[in-house]
Amino acid sequence: MTSDGELIPATRRSLAHRSTTVARSNRSSSEPPQWSRRRHIVSVFAVFAATAFAAGYVLPLTAGSPRAEAAELDPVSLYASSIADAQDYVAASGAEGDLGRDDLRFSVYVKPTPTPTPTPIASGSTSSSRSSGWAPPFVTPDPGSAQAIAYEMVTARGWGDDEFACLVALWKKESGWRVNAYNKSSGAYGIPQALPGTKMASAGADWETNPATQISWGLGYIKGRYGSPCGAWDHSQRKGWY
Numbered sequence: 326m327t328s329d330g331e332l333i334p335a336t337r338r339s340l341a342h343r344s345t346t347v348a349r350s351n352r353s354s355s356e357p358p359q360w361s362r363r364r365h366i367v368s369v370f371a372v373f374a375a376t377a378f379a380a381g382y383v384l385p386l387t388a389g390s391p392r393a394e395a396a397e398l399d400p401v402s403l404y405a406s407s408i409a410d411a412q413d414y415v416a417a418s419g420a421e422g423d424l425g426r427d428d429l430r431f432s433v434y435v436k437p438t439p440t441p442t443p444t445p446i447a448s449g450s451t452s453s454s455r456s457s458g459w460a461p462p463f464v465t466p467d468p469g470s471a472q473a474i475a476y477e478m479v480t481a482r483g484w485g486d487d488e489f490a491c492l493v494a495l496w497k498k499e500s501g502w503r504v505n506a507y508n509k510s511s512g513a514y515g516i517p518q519a520l521p522g523t524k525m526a527s528a529g530a531d532w533e534t535n536p537a538t539q540i541s542w543g544l545g546y547i548k549g550r551y552g553s554p555c556g557a558w559d560h561s562q563r564k565g566w567y
Contacts, residue, residue: 463490464493474540479492488553488554489554491554492547515532515543517539519546525538529541550567
């Protein structure tokens with residue numbers, strides 16, 4: 326055993342071994358590495374594959390694509406398209422079929438129009454007086470006057486106060502209820518303006534001066550011609566005479 330600072334002399338064998346080891350290490354570091362044949366083939370295929378991939382990726386981008394042109398189509402209307410889609414059915418000549426509908430019968434029901442209910446016609450006095458648009462009011466006649474005589478005869482015939490009011494208005498327009506009223510142009514005479522005045526002789530010989538005779542004849546004429554005093558009043562309003 327020796328200390329750290331003590332030197333041991335080398336023998337010839339040890340020196341020879343060291344020189345051989347250094348020479349081998351220097352040779353191995355200076356010589357280039359040797360590639361095997363298999364690794365060389367793999368490398369060639371890798372380069373070829375990379376080149377082919379790059380060419381396949383770049384060429385489609387650089388190649389000019391054909392210009393797209395829109396084809397012009399003829400306009401098609403909605404009607405034409407509907408006709409085109411319709412199904413056509415052509416029956417064979419001589420084809421006959423029985424649908425079994427010979428026993429079918431149809432009937433049409435027409436709802437009848439209801440017959441309007443007739444409006445009840447009131448007495449001649451009411452209907453006639455209202456048709457003129459205005460009915461004269463009833464006024465109680467003065468006792469002993471020609472109108473008082475007429476009122477008694479009107480009620481005796483079954484007519485009401487409205488009929489008497491129409492009679493008062495009618496003869497007031499014709500003669501003013503004057504017994505001797507005379508129309509020179511027509512020849513009418515008396516309270517009812519009989520034409521001619523001699524007609525009133527059928528009611529009495531005193532037809533020229535007696536108001537009762539004239540009124541009796543006048544009411545008979547009105548009854549036979551117009552049905553009531555208001556009927557005669559309405560006609561006079563529309564025509565100007567009765």
